[in-house]
Amino acid sequence: MNAKHPPLIDGLQFCNWSRAVFEQMHAAGMTAVHVTVAYHGGFRPTVDRIVDWQWRLREHADLIAPGESAADLAAAEASGRTAIVFGLQNPLPIEDDLGLVGVLYRLGIRFMQLTYNMQSLLGCGWMEPVDSGVTAMGRGVIREMNRLGMVVDLSHSGERTTLEAIAASRRPVTVSHANAATWKATLRNKSDTVLRALAESGGFLGLSCYPVHLADGPATTLESFCAMAARTAEIVGAANLGIGSDLCQDQPDSVLQWMRAGRWTRPAPAAPVPAFQPQPVWFRSNLDFPGLAAGLRAAGFSEAETAGILGGNWRRFMAASFAPEGSA
Amino acid sequence: MNAKHPPLIDGLQFCNWSRAVFEQMHAAGMTAVHVTVAYHGGFRPTVDRIVDWQWRLREHADLIAPGESAADLAAAEASGRTAIVFGLQNPLPIEDDLGLVGVLYRLGIRFMQLTYNMQSLLGCGWMEPVDSGVTAMGRGVIREMNRLGMVVDLSHSGERTTLEAIAASRRPVTVSHANAATWKATLRNKSDTVLRALAESGGFLGLSCYPVHLADGPATTLESFCAMAARTAEIVGAANLGIGSDLCQDQPDSVLQWMRAGRWTRPAPAAPVPAFQPQPVWFRSNLDFPGLAAGLRAAGFSEAETAGILGGNWRRFMAASFAPEGSA
Numbered sequence: 001m002n003a004k005h006p007p008l009i010d011g012l013q014f015c016n017w018s019r020a021v022f023e024q025m026h027a028a029g030m031t032a033v034h035v036t037v038a039y040h041g042g043f044r045p046t047v048d049r050i051v052d053w054q055w056r057l058r059e060h061a062d063l064i065a066p067g068e069s070a071a072d073l074a075a076a077e078a079s080g081r082t083a084i085v086f087g088l089q090n091p092l093p094i095e096d097d098l099g100l101v102g103v104l105y106r107l108g109i110r111f112m113q114l115t116y117n118m119q120s121l122l123g124c125g126w127m128e129p130v131d132s133g134v135t136a137m138g139r140g141v142i143r144e145m146n147r148l149g150m151v152v153d154l155s156h157s158g159e160r161t162t163l164e165a166i167a168a169s170r171r172p173v174t175v176s177h178a179n180a181a182t183w184k185a186t187l188r189n190k191s192d193t194v195l196r197a198l199a200e201s202g203g204f205l206g207l208s209c210y211p212v213h214l215a216d217g218p219a220t221t222l223e224s225f226c227a228m229a230a231r232t233a234e235i236v237g238a239a240n241l242g243i244g245s246d247l248c249q250d251q252p253d254s255v256l257q258w259m260r261a262g263r264w265t266r267p268a269p270a271a272p273v274p275a276f277q278p279q280p281v282w283f284r285s286n287l288d289f290p291g292l293a294a295g296l297r298a299a300g301f302s303e304a305e306t307a308g309i310l311g312g313n314w315r316r317f318m319a320a321s322f323a324p325e326g327s328a
Numbered sequence: 329m330n331a332k333h334p335p336l337i338d339g340l341q342f343c344n345w346s347r348a349v350f351e352q353m354h355a356a357g358m359t360a361v362h363v364t365v366a367y368h369g370g371f372r373p374t375v376d377r378i379v380d381w382q383w384r385l386r387e388h389a390d391l392i393a394p395g396e397s398a399a400d401l402a403a404a405e406a407s408g409r410t411a412i413v414f415g416l417q418n419p420l421p422i423e424d425d426l427g428l429v430g431v432l433y434r435l436g437i438r439f440m441q442l443t444y445n446m447q448s449l450l451g452c453g454w455m456e457p458v459d460s461g462v463t464a465m466g467r468g469v470i471r472e473m474n475r476l477g478m479v480v481d482l483s484h485s486g487e488r489t490t491l492e493a494i495a496a497s498r499r500p501v502t503v504s505h506a507n508a509a510t511w512k513a514t515l516r517n518k519s520d521t522v523l524r525a526l527a528e529s530g531g532f533l534g535l536s537c538y539p540v541h542l543a544d545g546p547a548t549t550l551e552s553f554c555a556m557a558a559r560t561a562e563i564v565g566a567a568n569l570g571i572g573s574d575l576c577q578d579q580p581d582s583v584l585q586w587m588r589a590g591r592w593t594r595p596a597p598a599a600p601v602p603a604f605q606p607q608p609v610w611f612r613s614n615l616d617f618p619g620l621a622a623g624l625r626a627a628g629f630s631e632a633e634t635a636g637i638l639g640g641n642w643r644r645f646m647a648a649s650f651a652p653e654g655s656a
Contacts, residue, residue: 043372043375047371054427054430054431055427103375103378103382106435
């Protein structure tokens with residue numbers, strides 16, 4: 001690993017964490033990875049997951065390090081380790097208590113989605129039939145996240161909720177892992193309307209390498225993905241673009257069932273268990289991350305733009321976003 | 329308030345917190361107060377109490393400030409505010425999870441008793457008929473508290489647990505609020521054996537002004553209290569002595585019932601509700617704290633020793649104790 005290369009940052013992963021995965025991060029020279037700490041569940045189980053991560057950070061301290069601030073990111077990079085940034089894909093860990101936003105910030109959480117797929121106390125997920133937008137509590141939570149330096153993540157939110165949250169937030173928000181809906185039509189990807197509003201607010205888009213978000217699923221080529229990136233950069237600007245791969249490496253299919261159904265519904269016993277699709281051949285693990293550069297260059301991005309998309313942009317956004325409001 | 333006076337620090341209070349109490353702290357010129365965040369209950373209700381304190385710190389930021397580090401104590405003193413130091417009188421907030429020690433440290437907890445009055449998962453309280461000493465989990469928790477910089481507080485522990493914890497801890501421990509048992513014979517006060525072991529380990533004793541711990545209850549004179557302080561200083565050294573007043577100002581008697589019975593037992597409905605005894609006339613609120621100096625001087629303490637007992641000693645102990653092991 002060459003500590004002198006430009007930063008490499010992935011804006012979302014949920015691997016089946018192991019020393020082997022951390023060794024791949026290290027071998028790839030990853031500067032930072034935003035990891036999902038919780039998909040479902042409330043405060044108490046989320047604390048258990050944070051404790052799991054605190055033990056991992058101690059037990060693999062030769063490979064990974066905390067990633068809670070600009071200083072943490074710089075320290076991890078200087079020591080050749082991967083900074084781990086904590087995030088939540090669901091806001092129930094704050095339950096109905098505004099004060100828990102600050103508690104979770106202190107415990108290291110730096111990204112929180114206003115919604116996962118369904119209705120939350122804060123807004124609507126993309127799978128709900130009716131999106132009623134950001135709730136009253138949601139508006140207060142966005143203000144508190146802004147104050148503390150916890151990034152509002154709208155990847156899984158419905159269009160109305162996403163647009164209202166962009167407007168409500170005093171600080172730039174992110175769609176940490178999604179693609180352009182014009183390339184792959186799914187409500188999980190983002191319309192040009194959303195992408196324009198995101199760009200106008202100084203927000204940030206992480207492009208996803210998860211098969212369901214790709215135009216041709218697992219068969220999608222790197223060329224097609226990077227051409228989408230180039231068209232998307234025309235809307236959001238290359239400097240507001242990064243990768244949020246949504247890599248779910250080494251997860252059993254049972255985890256996919258849990259991601260989708262959580263405990264909020266109970267699939268019929270006879271229903272087939274959904275299966276993870278294979279990753280495209282050009283993105284199967286962190287080892288493939290540096291190789292995205294060639295595809296971006298071939299799609300017309302300059303060397304500087306490519307370096308920004310692979311890490312420099314996320315580093316700038318994270319460093320500015322993780323500090324308390326008014327401190328920078 | 330004269331910001332130039334020597335520091336004034338109370339090593340334990342559990343008042344019915346209000347702006348009026350904080351104004352008295354400010355008027356008295358208190359540098360820091362260790363406040364009890366939890367007596368009974370597990371992790372989840374303790375987090376609610378921490379959230380209550382985070383709101384208080386924001387809403388009364390003109391009077392009080394966080395007290396989590398030497399830097400915090402210095403900053404509060406420089407701005408003429410009282411640093412609030414968080415502590416737990418019961419270790420159940422970590423439940424049976426070693427990782428929750430680190431979680432609570434990150435949420436600001438800097439003191440934790442190994443036991444309140446009864447058996448805990450870590451050791452024995454002074455009210456138990458049999459004290460079996462520090463448990464296996466207790467030894468691991470002491471190591472973790474040492475590593476992080478959370479002070480082991482043995483005020484309510486039984487004699488065997490207290491002696492074993494002093495021996496097990498790699499860093500100095502405290503009895504934050506108790507008196508010499510030779511002055512007021514109660515198992516809640518500390519024997520000379522404990523006081524000697526505490527002193528030999530570099531530990532710290534905070535003297536209590538709570539009527540039940542005083543030789544003559546509410547009628548105890550300042551002279552008698554300070555004479556006890558002088559005799560105790562001969563054992564522990566004046567530099568290892570401070571005040572841990574155990575002030576419970578403005579609390580209703582129902583709180584005393586709850587302190588004693590928690591939810592672990594259920595007093596008979598016909599049983600009389602215990603009542604707080606009146607405070608001695610020389611210590612009814614923070615406003616009386618500076619006046620302790622005259623009593624200590626009259627008991628033979630030098631001006632420097634008196635300043636140490638009223639705050640300088642606690643400040644030195646807290647500043648050294650709150651930093652992670654090996655960082656100072």
